[in-house]
Amino acid sequence: MGIAALSLPFQIAAALTFALVAMVACVHLGMVFLHVAPSNTVTKQHGQAIDEWIYPEFEQNWKLFAPNPLQQNIAVQVRAEVKGVDGAIRTTRWYDLSALDGRAIDGNLLPSHTQQNELRRAWDFFAATHDNANRPNGLRGDLSERYLRRIAVLRLDREGAGGAGAVVQQVQVRSRTTNVPPPEWSQEQVSDKPVLRQLPWWPVSDTDRAAGTRPVNATERAVSAR
């Protein structure tokens, strides 16, 4: 069929539609292009309009392993202060949550996002929203702290940190960044000493306990049962 089968009024309407559709498609592609392009004259002048068009549903980032691939393994580790069944407060050893993720991914044809993305991206989120003194930069910074804390408590409970019935009272998170050793065939030298970034202790409240964590009052019940 097509436009030729239409009477004149409909043909005019179709022509207008044609123009509108073509315009929207071109504007959209232009916006997406400017969104993924490096900062330039146009984006500096019209950044606001571009962002309004793109966010939240057309956000995208295709700098896949670019400009340089990540050359460091960033391990997120956590330890806790737990209250045992006997009511005593103990500090656990460091748990390397990233290493646990890595082990879950090893030999896995279908790694889960919970193993590959959850902790890794939570740490990226935290690092991007905090300054060097670990101060949050506003709402997103606060959200990232609570997110990281909830992940930490969930993972610690899964690992049974502090022994049976123990309840996490505080957590401390640190990142351990190690350079990927240069290839054997290269003469390059990089330091193999890990760099630690240690965050302050965070008290754990009830709102920090995600589904799958141990009930908070486990200790109380265990104690009162004696």
Place this chain on the structure above:
Amino acid sequence: MSNDGSTPVSDQSGTPVAAPETRPARSPGRERPAGRVSRFDREYRIDRKMRHAVSRLTGQALGPYQTAVIRIGFAGTWLLFLLREIPHRQEMYGPDGPWSWDLAQQLIASNHAFTALMWADSQVWFEIVFGFAVLSAALFMLGWRTRTMSVLFLLGVLSLQNRSIFMGDGGDNVIHLMAIYLVFTRCGQVWSLDARRERRAAAPRARAGHDEQAEEQAGHPRPDRSGSRPDRAGIALWAVLGLALAAVTLAGKIDGGMLGGWRTIYWGLWALQALWWLTGRYAARSDQPRIFLDVVANLVHNAALFVIMAEACLIYATAGWYKIQGSRWQDGTAVYYPLHLDYFSPWPALSDLLSASGTMVMLVTYGTVIAQVAFPFTLFNRRVKNVLLAVMMTEHAVIAVVLGLPFFSLAMIAADAVFLPTSFLRRLGGWVTRARVWLLSRLSQLPRLSRLSRFGRFGRALPGAGKGSGADEETSEESGEGEPRPPEAADHPHVGFTA
């Protein structure tokens, strides 16, 4: 192609569907002696090309196989992903997962992303939405009520992804974008349950289509589409969705925004379905509104297809051009590093093996950048494009295993598939059909299952070229993926809500 004449032609338009190749031949001025005044000829030629382009863009939804294959690709990827994550669904999207409902609420209050999961924080609602996402992905992949399902699929994708944006990666991002674009395409023209229903409804009307009769109950009259057979399932689906939309709107759950935002979009799409149905219902009175809507649908489809292709090019261009600036991509060691990140090395021994030779790593590093940067430009040359396409798909298949990114790779392969040539896709459809016929014939040896073999074919009706009979091997030479074949059977208006 020569199939056009034998396919049932829409009985409403009054004008027979002509193959676009023949259209310019009928335009005025054809009789003018050729080569008399070259300037006139040149103008005439430009004019003719314009006409040809306009008639193609308004008269056809181009790339029926390409849009179908990406529909199946993205919906299938999302479906497999959801099924794989069923054990982890609470941790990823559940109301009390690490990224809790409360945290999501605060973030979404600032970015206004759409997600149905924020409509309620109950466990039951979460399970409903998750199940809905799985179901809509499956039905969209199969192409049942494709246009409606494309919207529901989008709803599922946005609801889950926007609920926990820190859970996703590049693969989720591709699916997110493509789910939006697919809503605007007529991606159910082939390889869909809609197409099968269409074919079956059309078969009795076309007296010549006797090869179909084995599947159609003989003597079962099917009124033509302007006739009175009510499309009950379609009407019911539309009514239910309208009620749901009304309930959600009245409850104030959908955010407004520019021009009403999502509210306008969902209500608009819902109203369009009704309009499409009405114009078909009263086509006997006047076929003009129906043809007009068909033209609009084609225009929007073709624009969306163009945007999808451009988006794929932008992905590769961005990935490539930014790499060029990186020192590791310049010194030829870049590929070594991801292979040695703990999060992306499920097979450390394999990673070591692949990066054992510095020269090989450099070749792959340079090759990746060259391929990504070059890809958009190769679209101008079919042969080079197809070679590069094969390279890209292979690379993504390798990445799926070596870097442990199966769903990202699958999504990227689905995006690549939009550039596959029609001839190849048709051959692929033939293989799938034959594989299924073979499988079903095996199964039907168990008498209990013999009914299964009556499931329709996984291909488009090719009158005179019965599938599964070997005739689908007619591959012809590349019938031009830049110029996808005119959608034969699917060209006529659809029944009910399959617009």
